[in-house]
Amino acid sequence: MGRVLENLEPQAVFSFFEDMTQIPRCSGSEKAISDYLVNFAKKRNLEVIQDKALNVIIKKPGTKGYENAPVVILQGHMDMVCEKNKNTNHDFSTEPLKLRVENDMVMATGTTLGADNGIAVAYALAILDSDEISHPPLEVLITTEEETGMGGANSLDPNNLKGKILINIDSEEEGTLLVSCAGGIRNTLSIPIEWNACPDDFLAYDLRVRGLKGGHSGMEINKERGNSNIILGRILKGISANNDIYISQVSGGAKMNAIPRESDAVLLVNRQDKAKLEKEIEKWNRIIGNELKTADSDVRIELELLNSKHEKVFSKETMKKVLAALVLIPNGVQTMSVEIEGLVQSSTNLGVLTTTEKEVLLECAIRSSVKTLKLDIVKKMEALADLIGAKSTSESDYPAWEYRKDSYIRDIFVDSYKKMYGKEPIITAIHAGLECGLFDEKLDNVDMISLGPNMFDVHTPNERVSISSTNRVWEYLLEVIKSIK
Known part of the structure; x- marks a missing residue:
């Protein structure tokens, strides 16, 4: 059977995302997806850390001209909310998601899609996999159990990370940058x-x-x-x-x-x-x-x-x-x-x-x-x-993630958005828990921002992600990391 997303752009992103939809990754059952990420890194000779909570950190040096640029943490979570309709027969522990494409949307049939937060992981893997994308030194942090209490972020050893800039890719509205979030x-x-x-x-x-x-x-x-x-x-x-x-x-x-x-x-x-x-x-x-x-x-x-x-x-x-x-x-x-x-x-x-x-x-x-x-x-x-x-x-x-008055990474994101689209993005806070609150406590003086493509009805079987928005946010993300020197 052919792959459902193979003709979508960006191809690398949707290819990795489709791989993930074939692997069980309900919150609390992340061993298979965590091992998949470790094997991804080892096959590419990248430094990788898998901790006791099954968090995975993959490190990649900066490309030519970016060797001395500040280290950037790209962050998302590997787990997903596993919900299905009452009349849907689906075993999340063994069965792959049944993907389909409807117009500009990727969806799963009868179940949640896991674009929250699989798209973040797919973005990060596509960057790590490429030899053509210019970027500063990267630390890709993929956490576990975000959806059930942020267990992975809670267990994170901050000594495994050096970056003082963190880009969280766990938002759901293109053109809106999050700079603060609720605690819970x-x-x-x-x-x-x-x-x-x-x-x-x-x-x-x-x-x-x-x-x-x-x-x-x-x-x-x-x-x-x-x-x-x-x-x-x-x-x-x-x-x-x-x-x-x-x-x-x-x-x-x-x-x-x-x-x-x-x-x-x-x-x-x-x-x-x-x-x-x-x-x-x-x-x-x-x-x-x-x-x-x-x-x-x-x-x-x-x-x-x-x-x-x-x-x-x-x-x-x-x-x-x-x-x-x-x-x-x-x-x-x-x-x-x-x-x-x-x-x-x-x-x-x-x-x-x-x-x-x-x-x-x-x-x-x-x-x-x-x-x-x-x-x-x-x-x-x-x-x-x-x-x-x-x-x-x-x-x-x-904890909550409190607004930071002066932010280097926020300025980069705003300038890149204006350069690409001729207008400023929306800067706002969110009434939802992001792992940024915990990172704000654990990582000393880390400068953070959160973004993501358009997603709808997350945590429900109607969850869907926009294909065109995924592509635009990908191009925007690449422009941002290219600008960090």
Whole structure:
């Protein structure tokens, strides 16, 4: 079978990217892709370091005339968010992605594409592989577990790097250069379950929230898209107010840093209330459909009668606590920046809802460019936990990347953009976690900037990357590194 991307420009970039789509690289399972990068370096006699966290650093001397230029770190991450549609049969641990090209877009069928951040790695490999590109001494840093808490960046030994200029290639909008980012923390609310026997003469239903767009919980949190976990809780709370119901399971979302698109609940209702429940669902379809008619026009609430027998359900007290958590938990935009127009300052995302044998888990990604606001949201989670007799735990705390007033690399990027396009790029901050925050702490006085080509709906099965934008950003990146002497 032929390669899908072989005729796309830049050929070297898309060739390496297609190679990567054939290798398993979900966050936390990066051994194969990390070894691929090591072998790439060894075949080209380049210095390579693979650390215990499977981060890979590949070093290449400057080309002729650039031997004494400042060392530049090109940085991206090798892992990807692995999400698929409910009806897609795909094993990310063994199967390659099914690529396709539609007009100007590269996509994967039924799954995430991994252009976030495979394109960054492909850019770096194409530069390392070339004997014709002029560049300063390079240190290519490819990290692991970025999508699940920046584990690789956290484990990085700064002594392995000499560069004081870092170009992060993990942005998603061409012509926009990022110079600051939010910090974040992950919070889990654990509600213990008290189980009761399933009552007689009750019908079991699968209540489903479907049709939402989802998206990146930082980049797209301001688009007011529906969160399926929040919608599910709201509907269940509404139904419980007018019906004698029981719940045996709630679930939704796959990744804490992705706005959940699909959620499910198994609920039981008295047989005689069957018609009443169906009318309730019709009502909620109208309510949610009207509220999200612009932001998420395809949302739908489904109800399916189940044939399987359920032997146990949440106690009424457990159900009360779970529904209280789902309707009270902070979610979405919390504060907006006054200094930077349109920038979300702090937010939360209830990304994953899970029922285990012992507890219901609500997993949230909290983001803020102001540390104290981040901690304030954590305190709200803890207060909610105290209120309902749950447990709140936080982990994977990572810092913000603060704006640098004077920046040599930013000046180079601006001058190169003006030279190529006759106008200045957009300089802004982002409400998402970039590894730059950790590098700002670990690498003494490093001068950083972030860029990338146009990508859309990252962290969802609709993820796609623009071919023409990938080419333009490639040419821009080459112009920049050629200018660093």
